[in-house]
Amino acid sequence: MSDLTDEAATPVVPRNDATFESLWDELVWRGLIHVSTDAEALRELLQGDPITYYCGFDPTAPSLHLGNLVQLLFMRRLQLAGHRPLGLVGGSTGLVGDPRPTAERTLNTKETVAEWVGYLGAQIQRFLSAEGSNGVRMVNNLDWTAPLSAIDFLRDVGKYYRVGTMLKKDAVSARLNSEAGISYTEFSYQLLQGLDYLELYRQYDCVLQSGGSDQWGNLTSGTDLIHRAEGVRVHAIGTPLITNSDGTKFGKSEGNAIWLDPDLVSPYGFYQFWVNTEDADVVARLKVFTFLSRAEIERIAELVVREPFRREGQKRLAFEVTSTVHGVEATRAAIAASQALFGQGDLARLDAATLDSALAALPRAIGSLGMPLTQLLVDAGLTKSLGESRRAIEQGGVYLNNVTVGSADAVLTADAILVGVGAVLRRGKRTLAAVTLAD
RNA sequence: GGCGAGUUACCCAAGCGGCCAAAGGGAUCUGACUGUAACUCAGCUGUGUUACCACUUCGGGGGUUCGAAUCCCUCACUCGCCA
Numbered sequence: 001m002s003d004l005t006d007e008a009a010t011p012v013v014p015r016n017d018a019t020f021e022s023l024w025d026e027l028v029w030r031g032l033i034h035v036s037t038d039a040e041a042l043r044e045l046l047q048g049d050p051i052t053y054y055c056g057f058d059p060t061a062p063s064l065h066l067g068n069l070v071q072l073l074f075m076r077r078l079q080l081a082g083h084r085p086l087g088l089v090g091g092s093t094g095l096v097g098d099p100r101p102t103a104e105r106t107l108n109t110k111e112t113v114a115e116w117v118g119y120l121g122a123q124i125q126r127f128l129s130a131e132g133s134n135g136v137r138m139v140n141n142l143d144w145t146a147p148l149s150a151i152d153f154l155r156d157v158g159k160y161y162r163v164g165t166m167l168k169k170d171a172v173s174a175r176l177n178s179e180a181g182i183s184y185t186e187f188s189y190q191l192l193q194g195l196d197y198l199e200l201y202r203q204y205d206c207v208l209q210s211g212g213s214d215q216w217g218n219l220t221s222g223t224d225l226i227h228r229a230e231g232v233r234v235h236a237i238g239t240p241l242i243t244n245s246d247g248t249k250f251g252k253s254e255g256n257a258i259w260l261d262p263d264l265v266s267p268y269g270f271y272q273f274w275v276n277t278e279d280a281d282v283v284a285r286l287k288v289f290t291f292l293s294r295a296e297i298e299r300i301a302e303l304v305v306r307e308p309f310r311r312e313g314q315k316r317l318a319f320e321v322t323s324t325v326h327g328v329e330a331t332r333a334a335i336a337a338s339q340a341l342f343g344q345g346d347l348a349r350l351d352a353a354t355l356d357s358a359l360a361a362l363p364r365a366i367g368s369l370g371m372p373l374t375q376l377l378v379d380a381g382l383t384k385s386l387g388e389s390r391r392a393i394e395q396g397g398v399y400l401n402n403v404t405v406g407s408a409d410a411v412l413t414a415d416a417i418l419v420g421v422g423a424v425l426r427r428g429k430r431t432l433a434a435v436t437l438a439d
Numbered sequence: 440g441g442c443g444a445g446u447u448a449c450c451c452a453a454g455c456g457g458c459c460a461a462a463g464g465g466a467u468c469u470g471a472c473u474g475u476a477a478c479u480c481a482g483c484u485g486u487g488u489u490a491c492c493a494c495u496u497c498g499g500g501g502g503u504u505c506g507a508a509u510c511c512c513u514c515a516c517u518c519g520c521c522a
Contacts, residue, residue, distance in 0.1 A: 385487085386488070387487075428470090
């Protein structure tokens with residue numbers, strides 16, 4: 001494999017693997033089909049003339065995250081096959097809240113939701129081509145639900161729904177069996193999502209909706225509604241929820257979500273997340289999150305088994321996914337920073353430019369000479385309190401420029417500032433922060 | 440509607456007047472090992488400038504007491520049993 005830090009190294013061009021008999025077969029091979037409506041019919045449908053399909057994203061946060069990335073790349077694969085994507089942002093569904101199995105959601109203000117709708121819309125468009133006859137079209141479900149009166153909604157949509165069926169949906173029954181119960185608001189969610197599909201079917205002849213398998217109840221809400229209202233069978237595909245082989249939640253780093261917004265998770269942090277993928281998970285991730293061909297992935301799979309310590313799979317995965325989300329430039333910078341910071345080498349020997357860009361990738365604390373390291377650790381977000389800082393140092397878990405800090409009383413000194421740029425503060429093996437001087 | 444049980448730190452769960460910042464387990468975090476791993480072993484885990492010192496904490500509020508997570512009253516919520 002070529003060196004990924006090489007300027008010549010470029011991410012693979014997104015395309016579907018022509019060695020598969022059909023797009024459907026590739027999707028199955030990649031493990032992207034967890035549940036669907038009629039598989040045979042879908043295989044045919046996806047092989048035929050372009051169809052219109054959609055996937056919705058609710059504004060529950062100011063950015064999409066890795067779970068959403070599965071959907072976006074799934075959509076991209078269909079688009080590459082010539083199909084027409086509709087990117088839906090949930091301006092109205094975001095106001096209501098999809099019932100989570102555990103507890104009622106806190107409603108966000110309309111202003112907040114509207115703001116997030118804008119952010120998500122922009123993110124979605126970065127992953128789907130706007131070019132050609134099958135360029136992505138963005139829609140917002142608030143456009144057709146806002147003008148709808150409660151009476152019309154109940155008469156035109158509600159009449160098609162049986163409460164018995166609604167109660168059987170997993171998300172709803174889980175809540176009914178829990179202490180949390182469920183509000184009428186969230187109970188109504190499936191009607192709204194069903195209406196979306198119906199609306200898109202009528203407006204754009206949309207005949208396929210994809211979503212996470214946990215959304216299956218909501219996906220079928222739409223297919224059932226269209227069947228009742230229009231007498232037509234349309235389709236739905238539920239992609240698997242990505243899980244880690246060790247049972248922990250995928251897409252979280254120390255409990256925090258991995259967001260796609262570089263302001264929330266830096267490209268460096270994003271790259272690091274992927275580089276730290278477990279051996280047991282690498283191949284499955286490559287299939288889902290990259291456009292590498294089957295042959296290439298099978299080749300890497302062998303390397304992962306034969307030479308796991310080289311971590312070629314992780315590096316390739318991190319390179320590809322980070323490039324897809326943040327671009328090649330940012331990815332190269334992230335790799336360079338990773339090498340500078342994790343290399344066994346002496347940080348003091350780095351040149352100013354390399355060090356500066358490496359530090360730029362890290363969370364930052366502004367310090368001044370004489371400032372206690374315990375405070376800098378807190379400022380950098382490496383610890384939560386001075387006590388924790390002290391404890392970490394006493395356990396030998398804190399490093400300044402790769403040198404263990406011996407005393408909890410240590411302060412920032414002038415010689416710690418490398419080539420006039422700053423210092424590298426590290427907690428544990430791989431949690432890093434930059435320290436720069438205030439001036 | 441009646442009777443009974445319960446609400447403890449990130450989660451589960453002991454404690455039932457002082458020795459309780461609060462057992463134990465899980466989880467996180469740190470160290471050794473290592474591949475920036477996994478497994479295993481060890482340690483930390485309320486806050487405070489370095490502390491057997493102070494402060495905040497045991498559902499909310501109010502009492503009793505030299506002293507309460509522990510006793511009393513009250514409010515809220517949860518869970519059983521009987522109507």
